[in-house]
Amino acid sequence: MTALRPGRRAGPAEPDEVLAAMADPTRRRLLGVLAADGPATASTLADGLPISRQAVAKHLAVLSRAGLVTSSKHGRDVRFAVRTGGLSEAADWLAGLAAEWDDRLAAIKRIAETNE
Amino acid sequence: MSQDLIEREILIEASRERVWAVLTQAKHVAGWFGDSAEIDLRPGGKAAFGWTQYGTHRAVIERVDEPNLLSYRWARDTDVEPAEGASTLVEFTLTEVFAGTLLRVVETGFASLHGTPAEQDKALQDNTEGWTSELAELKEYAERSAA
Numbered sequence: 001m002t003a004l005r006p007g008r009r010a011g012p013a014e015p016d017e018v019l020a021a022m023a024d025p026t027r028r029r030l031l032g033v034l035a036a037d038g039p040a041t042a043s044t045l046a047d048g049l050p051i052s053r054q055a056v057a058k059h060l061a062v063l064s065r066a067g068l069v070t071s072s073k074h075g076r077d078v079r080f081a082v083r084t085g086g087l088s089e090a091a092d093w094l095a096g097l098a099a100e101w102d103d104r105l106a107a108i109k110r111i112a113e114t115n116e
Numbered sequence: 117m118s119q120d121l122i123e124r125e126i127l128i129e130a131s132r133e134r135v136w137a138v139l140t141q142a143k144h145v146a147g148w149f150g151d152s153a154e155i156d157l158r159p160g161g162k163a164a165f166g167w168t169q170y171g172t173h174r175a176v177i178e179r180v181d182e183p184n185l186l187s188y189r190w191a192r193d194t195d196v197e198p199a200e201g202a203s204t205l206v207e208f209t210l211t212e213v214f215a216g217t218l219l220r221v222v223e224t225g226f227a228s229l230h231g232t233p234a235e236q237d238k239a240l241q242d243n244t245e246g247w248t249s250e251l252a253e254l255k256e257y258a259e260r261s262a263a
Contacts, residue, residue: 019226094122094226097122097223098122098124101122101124101221101223102124102126104148104149104221105124105125105126105219105221106126107147107148108126108128108135108138108139108148108219109126109127109128109219111138111144111147111148112128112130112134112135112138112217113128113129113130
């Protein structure tokens, strides 16, 4: 019987920082707003959320380190935008894990149906 | 518990008892999950799934309800204990259907990995939003706005 590789070592590289960044509901919300409404400054984002500009800036820094947002200067403003690559990598990683379960379930089916 | 999850299912033309045996008996498990397996099948019991190429992933059994449900927490890395924040929870449910058994697997806990302890707590408390589906939606949004 061919053993399937473990999910932990197989597939695309694990986007550690993306996972940590996405673990926070406020950061997910910020990403959602940026994705839906387009680039914005920390102040603009804070206006629409029940948290301070400082807190928003902190969350944006985490998202930036994880490669989920980019920032650019426009005069005195720093505008943040969603970086699609980071999200795609994380989505691909989860899809890869799901595909491994499909392989394992298919193997379970094969064993259960043939080795009676 | 957070809803960051992977959920898959398959229809198997065999009895639930048969599928249960394949899920829980070490000699069968080694056929679909690694090259060797040890399982102490009781809540709190230890399990180990070995891959000759990679090492051993340790697990601890959480729930055993033959032949309906089996769950265990397994370590993300080899040769470490399946501690909170360093492991994910795998839950199998077996449902009798006319053609045999519907086997469903749900793996959760990805969002609580790798964060700081505070972030892990927050992720565990956050039970209102689906992480995986949000990620997919965000990706869609982002790709649409980039186009």
